[in-house]
Amino acid sequence: MTTPKKSTTTTAKRKSKTTTSTRKAGPARGRKTKPKKPKKTLLKKLWSIGWKLGLVFIAFMVAAGFYFNNVVTQRFSGQLFELPTVVYARVLNLAPGTEISVAKLRQELDVLNYRKVANPMREGEYSASSTKIELIRRPFDFENGPEPARHVMLYFKGNELSRIQSLDSKADLGFLRIEPKMLGMLEAKKSETRLFLKREQFPEAMVQALLSTEDRNFYHHGGVSPVAIARAFVVNLKAGRAVQGGSTLTQQLAKNLFLSSEKTFWRKFKEAYIAMILDHRFSKDRILEAYLNEVYLGQNGGEAIHGFALASRYYFGQPLQELRIDQLAMLVGMVKGPSYYNPVRRPELTQERRDLVLELMMRQNILSPTQYNDAATRPLDLQKNPHLGRRQPAYFEQLQIELKDKVGDKFKADTGLRLFTTLDPVSQSYLEASVKRTLPKLEKRSGKGLETAVVAVDRQTGEIRAMVGGRQAGYDGFNRALSASRQIGSLAKPSVYLTALEQSDKYNLATTLPDRPITLTNKQGKKWSPKNYDRKFRGEVPLYQAMAKSLNVPTVNLGMQVGIPAVMDTLEKLGVDRQEIRPVPSMFLGSYSLTPYQVAQMFQTITNSGKRARLTALRNVTDVDGNVLYQSVPKASQQVPQQAAWLTTYIMKRVVSEGTSRYLQSKYGWATLAAKTGTSNDLRDSWFVGVDGREVVTIWTGRDDNKPTKLTGASGSLRIYADYLSQRAPEKLTLPWPKNIATDHFDATSAGGYEQDCSGNIDLPMWDKNGEIKDKCNNSPKRWIKDLFSL
Numbered sequence: 001m002t003t004p005k006k007s008t009t010t011t012a013k014r015k016s017k018t019t020t021s022t023r024k025a026g027p028a029r030g031r032k033t034k035p036k037k038p039k040k041t042l043l044k045k046l047w048s049i050g051w052k053l054g055l056v057f058i059a060f061m062v063a064a065g066f067y068f069n070n071v072v073t074q075r076f077s078g079q080l081f082e083l084p085t086v087v088y089a090r091v092l093n094l095a096p097g098t099e100i101s102v103a104k105l106r107q108e109l110d111v112l113n114y115r116k117v118a119n120p121m122r123e124g125e126y127s128a129s130s131t132k133i134e135l136i137r138r139p140f141d142f143e144n145g146p147e148p149a150r151h152v153m154l155y156f157k158g159n160e161l162s163r164i165q166s167l168d169s170k171a172d173l174g175f176l177r178i179e180p181k182m183l184g185m186l187e188a189k190k191s192e193t194r195l196f197l198k199r200e201q202f203p204e205a206m207v208q209a210l211l212s213t214e215d216r217n218f219y220h221h222g223g224v225s226p227v228a229i230a231r232a233f234v235v236n237l238k239a240g241r242a243v244q245g246g247s248t249l250t251q252q253l254a255k256n257l258f259l260s261s262e263k264t265f266w267r268k269f270k271e272a273y274i275a276m277i278l279d280h281r282f283s284k285d286r287i288l289e290a291y292l293n294e295v296y297l298g299q300n301g302g303e304a305i306h307g308f309a310l311a312s313r314y315y316f317g318q319p320l321q322e323l324r325i326d327q328l329a330m331l332v333g334m335v336k337g338p339s340y341y342n343p344v345r346r347p348e349l350t351q352e353r354r355d356l357v358l359e360l361m362m363r364q365n366i367l368s369p370t371q372y373n374d375a376a377t378r379p380l381d382l383q384k385n386p387h388l389g390r391r392q393p394a395y396f397e398q399l400q401i402e403l404k405d406k407v408g409d410k411f412k413a414d415t416g417l418r419l420f421t422t423l424d425p426v427s428q429s430y431l432e433a434s435v436k437r438t439l440p441k442l443e444k445r446s447g448k449g450l451e452t453a454v455v456a457v458d459r460q461t462g463e464i465r466a467m468v469g470g471r472q473a474g475y476d477g478f479n480r481a482l483s484a485s486r487q488i489g490s491l492a493k494p495s496v497y498l499t500a501l502e503q504s505d506k507y508n509l510a511t512t513l514p515d516r517p518i519t520l521t522n523k524q525g526k527k528w529s530p531k532n533y534d535r536k537f538r539g540e541v542p543l544y545q546a547m548a549k550s551l552n553v554p555t556v557n558l559g560m561q562v563g564i565p566a567v568m569d570t571l572e573k574l575g576v577d578r579q580e581i582r583p584v585p586s587m588f589l590g591s592y593s594l595t596p597y598q599v600a601q602m603f604q605t606i607t608n609s610g611k612r613a614r615l616t617a618l619r620n621v622t623d624v625d626g627n628v629l630y631q632s633v634p635k636a637s638q639q640v641p642q643q644a645a646w647l648t649t650y651i652m653k654r655v656v657s658e659g660t661s662r663y664l665q666s667k668y669g670w671a672t673l674a675a676k677t678g679t680s681n682d683l684r685d686s687w688f689v690g691v692d693g694r695e696v697v698t699i700w701t702g703r704d705d706n707k708p709t710k711l712t713g714a715s716g717s718l719r720i721y722a723d724y725l726s727q728r729a730p731e732k733l734t735l736p737w738p739k740n741i742a743t744d745h746f747d748a749t750s751a752g753g754y755e756q757d758c759s760g761n762i763d764l765p766m767w768d769k770n771g772e773i774k775d776k777c778n779n780s781p782k783r784w785i786k787d788l789f790s791l
Helices: 005-025 042-077 102-111 204-214 225-237 251-258 265-281 284-294 306-315 323-332 347-363 369-376 393-410 425-446 487-501 543-548 552-564 564-573 585-589 594-609 642-658 661-673 717-727 772-776
Strands: 084-088 092-094 125-128 132-137 140-142 145-147 150-157 160-166 176-178 183-185 298-299 303-305 418-421 452-459 464-470 512-515 537-543 618-622 628-631 672-679 684-690 695-701 741-748 753-757 762-767
Touching: 042 251, 042 265, 092 753, 102 125, 102 132, 102 204, 102 425, 132 176, 150 176, 204 251, 204 323, 204 347, 251 265, 251 284, 265 284, 284 306, 298 306, 298 323, 303 306, 306 323, 323 347, 323 369, 347 369, 393 418, 393 628, 425 452, 425 464, 425 695, 425 717, 452 594, 452 717, 487 543, 487 552, 487 564, 487 585, 487 594, 487 642, 487 672, 487 684, 512 543, 537 543, 543 552, 543 618, 543 642, 552 564, 552 585, 564 585, 594 642, 594 684, 594 695, 642 661, 642 672, 642 741, 642 762, 661 717, 661 741, 672 717, 684 717, 695 717
Parallel strands: 084 418
Antiparallel strands: 084 183, 092 176, 125 132, 132 150, 140 145, 150 160, 298 303, 418 618, 452 464, 452 695, 512 537, 618 628, 672 684, 684 695, 741 753, 741 762
């Protein structure tokens, strides 16, 4: 039977649908198919990302480690800090026979902040009676090496040190040095300053106080303390705010040395990482030493105070090693916040913080309850107006000049040099006080706007003992002592008389000089008629009186006799640059201009028996390792005959006893001072030079605009000197008696002069190169002028 056609067709269609369905579902013929991947779980994805990030983190940590390690090692292996150039005053040298009284030595000790006590027990303490001083001299690194503390007894006879006894060995000492006062840092306007100390130089009590307060486990953690971090986290969580930090001292050091103060996680991470490197690479004591010298403890003007050593000088005026436990605790307490716990602005808060530090020390048995009570009941005891050594800008400018000249390329800032200078801190402080006290008094007569400058130098060595550049001694501005060149007036006269007295066969102190009207005409026909200050003429006057009374006309007559070239030569020998002087007759009366510094050099030479010692402020320069880079050796060379300089100084003594400076005679006649006043035209400049056995002090007073002051040398600058002597009693001025100088006798003549007369009642020293004066009048040494000169 035949199958129907329709059925065949229906079956074909079904096959076709089946085939089509199969093709869609299955792979195309002739292709290879990939196996189906299983879906990744979330954990596997995180693991995949994690280990990759871990590798990146490890690589980063290794790279950061290399970088931070290199930075830390390089910094710690070299000079860790920028160290300032520290300037010290002169060292006081004492030996049996030194001319110094109990009162003067006490002045020195007080300036150095020695503490007067009943029984000296610690360094920096002394006791005194009328004839002796017991002293524990501080240890100090002098220019030629360190010396330990010394416990000594000093015995005095009158104004002389007679004996130095060591109370440690009971033996007599032939020599004792008192450490110099720190004057300050040479570099002005630095962002930060510090005095570097080694770890062993810090008081252990202070170190224990710091560790018990800031980082109890310092010697046990690895730079970062998880315990401290956890403790701080709990405390801050309970308080609801940040009240405690978890940083170790090592972390604080890392932040201060290498990082900023920004409060970010990244900075904290770097801080912790560097701290661990520090702890791994360096000893705990090395890290602690760095911290103790780096920690910030306040501001001195615009300068940041870093380190406990400098903070001790700033707040208490004493070396760190001499502070009491309560003072050390105050400094430790300030670490938490030097601005907040500022003892000057917030003494109550500072004292509370100090007492908390003391209490922590007691809890850890560092202090006994008795010691705690004793320390906690003390006041803060800050020094008056906390400061570092007061910089003397005028003096420091001179130091800069000498450093450049004498040390040159060896001087590099920020390398921790120590400069030992010639400055006498007692003279400096008293001269500054006299300027401050006297100028307002002078302005009542002259009007406001007076300025001044002072230079004090050692008469024999030329070492500069003090320098004031203006009425505001601490102001770093125009230095009049070095830069104000003004007409010197009658200060020029001693050079004229010295020139004449060199010619002993023609001139002596009794030589008569004409004091009559005189008119001089120059090559251009211009006439000049000098007059005396009082507009009077005396006919004839002895040479010594002409200078003692500062008479102009006799001086011009004498100058014309000896000649302008001869006087120019004398000035050059005295240390004056002849290029500063115009060679005309008015130069005899000081028509040329000099600075106070130049004037000081001139009179140092005259009053040192004609021996010139170049003025200097710099005595010694050492580097941070104690190597000597420069050392001065005071030298004085004979420039003019000793006898002529001696006789000129004798006249300057008569200036005080009977001349223009007799204002000083009633009170200081016993000191036989020498002096010279000077006044320029129209009373524009008031000058004074005073000389005792210790110093030559040159003072100028005037106006910066060169307008008249209404002051003479005697009514102006001399008054500053007199005020200075009221604080710092002078030493008697004595000079060695030169060869071929003897006294002769004179009688006054009716004309006003003197004539030689062996029976006369006026004695004057005379210089005869042949020594015949002594034979002529049978002069015995007993006739020498003991009231003015001592042998």
